[in-house]
Amino acid sequence: MRRWWPLLILAFLAAPSPAEDQTLSDFKRFQSYPYLDRGYRKAQQGDWPAVESLMRHLLKNVPANQDARQLLIQSLIRQEQFAAAQEEIERLDGVGSNELRQQYRLDWIAADPTIGTRVEEWLGDVEGARRAALWTAYSQRLAEREGKAAALDWLLGISPEGDDAALRRRRAVLAEALGRWGVVARQLAPLRDDRQLSAQDWQRLALAQVQRDDSAALDELLREPPSPGAARDVLEAASQRAIALDAPERAKQRLLQMEAIAPLDEDQQQQLLELARRTDDLERVVALSERQGVSCLAVVEWLSTREAGLARERLAHCAVEEDPRAWLVLAQRLEATELIAATAMPDDWQKARRELLVTLWQRQGHPRRALEWLARQPQSAQVLRQRARLLQAMNERPAAAKAWTTLYERTNDLAALDQASYLLGETGQDERARQLLETAFDRRQGRLPPDLAHRLAGLYSRSDTPLSPARIERLLPRLAGDARNQLLLHQAYAGDCEIVKDQAEEGPETAALWHAQGVCAMPDRPGQAAYFYRRALDRGDTGSRKPLAYALQAAGDPEAAYRLWQTVPADTMDEADRLAAIRSALATGHLEAATRRWQAAPARTAETWQLGADIALARNETSLALQRQRRALDLDPSAARYYRAARTARTAGETALARDWIARAAREAPDDPRYRLDYAYTLAASESPEARRRAIPLLERSTEAYPEDYRLAETLAQRYVEVGDNEAAKRQLRRAIDLEREPLASADETPDALLERRYRQRRQHEFLSRRDSVTLSSVWSPATPDAAIRGTSDGQNTQAIEWEHALGEQPINNGRQLAVYGRAFLNSDDDSRYGQSLAGGIGLRAKPFSRLNLNLYGEVYAESLGYEGATLGELLTPWHIPTNGDDGDEEDVDFLLRASASFFDQDEYRNDWRPTKSSWNERSLYLGAAWWTRDGEHQALARYRQGRAFKLPLEGAQTLMPYAMLQATSLETDDFREDVRAGLGLRWQYWFDADRYNAYRKRVTLRFEYQQALGGSLYDKNDGWLAGIEVNL
Secondary structure: OHHHHHHHHHHHHHOOOHHHHHHOOHHHHHHHHHHHHHHHHHHHHOOHHHHHHHHHHHHHHOOOOHHHHHHHHHHHHHOOOHHHHHHHHHOOOOOOHHHHHHHHHHHHHHHOOOOHHHHHHHHOOOOHHHHHHHHHHHHHHHHHHHOHHHHHHHHHOOOOOOOHHHHHHHHHHHHHHHOOHHHHHHHHHHHHHOOOOOHHHHHHHHHHHHHOOOHHHHHHHHOOOOOHHHHHHHHHHHHHHHHHOOOHHHHHHHHHHHHHHOOOOHHHHHHHHHHHHHOOOHHHHHHHHHHHOOOHHHHHHHHHOOOHHHHHHHHHOOOHHHOHHHHHHHHHHHOOHHHHHHOOOOHHHHHHHHHHHHHHHHHOOOHHHHHHHHHOOOOOHHHHHHHHHHHHHOOOHHHHHHHHHHHHHHHOOHHHHHHHHHHHHHOOOHHHHHHHHHHHHHHOOOOOOHHHHHHHHHHHHHOOOOOOHHHHHHHHHHOOHHHHHHHHHHHHHOOOHHHHHHHHHHOOOOHHHHHHHHHHHOOOOHHHHHHHHHHHHHOOOHHHHHHHHHHHHHOOOHHHHHHHHHOOOHHHOOHHHHHHHHHHHHHOOOHHHHHHHHHHOOOOOHHHHHHHHHHHHHOOOHHHHHHHHHHHHHHOOOHHHHHHHHHHHHHOOOHHHHHHHHHHHHHHOOOOHHHHHHHHHHHHOOOOHHHHHHHHHHHHHHHHHOOOOHHHHHHHHHHHHHOOOHHHHHHHHHHHHHHHOOHHHHOOOOHHHHHHHHHHHHHHHHHHHOOEEEEEEEEEOOOOOOOOOOOOOOOOEEEEEEEEEEOOOOOOEOOEEEEEEEEEEEEEOOOOOEOOEEEEEEEEEEEOOOOOOEEEEEEEEEEEEOEOOEOHHHHOOOOOOOOEOOOOOEEEEEEEEEEEEEEOOOHHHOOOOOOOOOEEEEEEEEEEEEEEOOOOEEEEEEEEEEEEEEEOOOOOEEEEEEEEEEEEEEEEOOOEEEEEEEEEEEEEEEEEOOOOOOOOOEEEEEEEEEEEEEEEOOOOOOOEEEEEEEEEO
């Protein structure tokens, strides 16, 4: 607007006002012109301050110049000095002042939108078009500055004064822009009532009712539309609004109203069809679909979910060729069996039609009808397959199996074989299923699909008949998981351990493979089986838990077996498991646990009573044990049961009963070498010599069954010793020694124990073989208080030699012996001379008792005294002969009776080599007595010695033994004299001359001993050292 101000000014100036003509003289006008001209030019240049300055100067000189005042007002407004401009406007007068004032006000409004109060004051000064122009201009300016909402609120605060209609329209326009449809309706409704609505007002009001969802008010408006096009526009907006509000019924009705005015376009028709579908207007959907060319099948598909009957009617009119697949799908959904059966299909779809029809009849509960219909069809492979499936679905498994078998035999179809073999297995026809699968397996050279291979493996796993190893080898690589595992286990339990071994070398380490290896190892190698079962258990095979417990028990680890049985739930244990758990508890000493398990056992079988007897034995309840044992024999009087009963009786101390029961076991099973051997052992250990003799032939027969049993050979040797057959005894000892050198023969005995046993046998063999012996000895002491009775003279040293030869066919007969012997002594009472007295004797020695080390002697004894003796050098000179001393020669010949015995020196305290020990204890009590019958002298000796021998880390068998001794000696000649002394000593021994069958035959003994006299007069209480050496040859 402002750019037109210069033109308006020029036009205004060009037309002088009447007031100016009346008030200004020509001179005033002439005087004013230069200023006005310059002001005009400055105005054109936009130099409004200059304009203001020129005009104010002019008005001072010519106050009545209205042209100058108007130009001044213009400059003030342009400089936004609105207050000053207002004052100048008030001074205007003339015809054009009102228009100019109106224009100045509009310009002010445009320049300063904050003059709302002033505008309201102006509204009171004007009316009509000028009033409307003011509020219109201010509302626009306010809308631009503060928004339409502020403009609308300001307009709503103005009271109409002859401009009500225009004011309402302006408010409606702003409210529409703001979406305040209620304001629109309230502003335009009175105009409708007054019939003052223009076409634009009608459309605005109608849209407001649409937005307000006021259908009644909208319908009232639609009765008098300004034009059909306006009505269609509003109805279209109303339908879109209803769609947005998810009111499909209302939207449909508006579109139908549009259709009543004029045909709908394609998009609107599609929209109407969609709305009809959403409102389930079935008839309209069908009609609209036909009109729009929608597929018949698409219409049926939509109807199928709403009205099946109508859908079936429409489906009958649909062409199958249009889309056979869709037609069948819809027919299936509608279960239109009659329509399917009556409708011809293209050849490619006959199979689908047949399968669908059968499926629907099945679903409707008419499988027989389907079977009858299929029977009327050509019996192709497809029809046969459908019949088989239908029979299977009807749970007529034998008939289904037959149908599948027929189909397979006709077509070789593996799917048919799959079903046939499955159903044959389910109906108990495992053999027929196995034949079919084996035929296919061989025909295809082992390349069966995994499912069929697994089924064949499952049939094999359930089979009790022998399997083809070649077929198993080809089948296993095609198996995985449980099928392979079960087949491996089956083969393991069937004893086919070679294939298990091959799989262990080639296949992955699975739990089942470990289990199978455990099964194969269990009979002969329970320890290794336990390892395999444990590996299987670690890999999650809970089925290995119980076999592992059995293996641990068999491998000699009952404690581990017991702990494992504790983890097995009782409800998963059968009778054998419960008995095994009881055995493990019994073997590990958990007697209370064994008793509880035994009492909880549901069955009382012979084996249960047997275990009960074992438990009672362990609890030292022998009477109860024998009572339970008899109950076991009542239920099972077999040889095996009597054999175990004998062991029970033997443990209970009932030796006679044990012998009777083992004899019964041997009689019940005369060909069982184990029973015969145990019976022989029982007789061999009997207290009766006659029973022990009867054991010999039984033991001999047992050697045929147990040729590698060294214990048997040793037992035979002892029995032969007892009956005096030393040669047989030595033969058996040699056999035992030879067997014990084989590692397998001693697998159940420690190496040390076996070495001790072998040494004991070699010692006995040497003892039985010894016929001659020679002993050399020399002793030095203050009074010769030695541990043997050698003569009657006292001396400082004694040298002796003794020879002995056993008489009879055998050197020793069951511990008894008769031998001839001879001995010679050199005695001296000087520690530097030897042989001052000589003595010797020849006699017989008898050992009359087998188990008592008592020897009786009868000897012709001669002694010669009074020799000078000889030094050691002279004694070692061969040609030196001792001469008599000054006292002459004193000779004495007598008959000597002697007896000697030793005690406490047998078994672990014996004086012998120990091959496996580094040290051991020894002790002995020696008793001796002698009677010189002619002289009437008596001599007695008792000597006890105990020490600990230590092996020397030297070559050969050498020991060193510190010991203590206590000795008492008595001698009765004319008077009675005695001696008691104690001592400490150190003994060195060396054994030698041994071979394969004989222990050391010879030994050397060197001893040093200090003796302390405790009392007596025999040796004048002489103390001192004793040194001695002895060689046994």
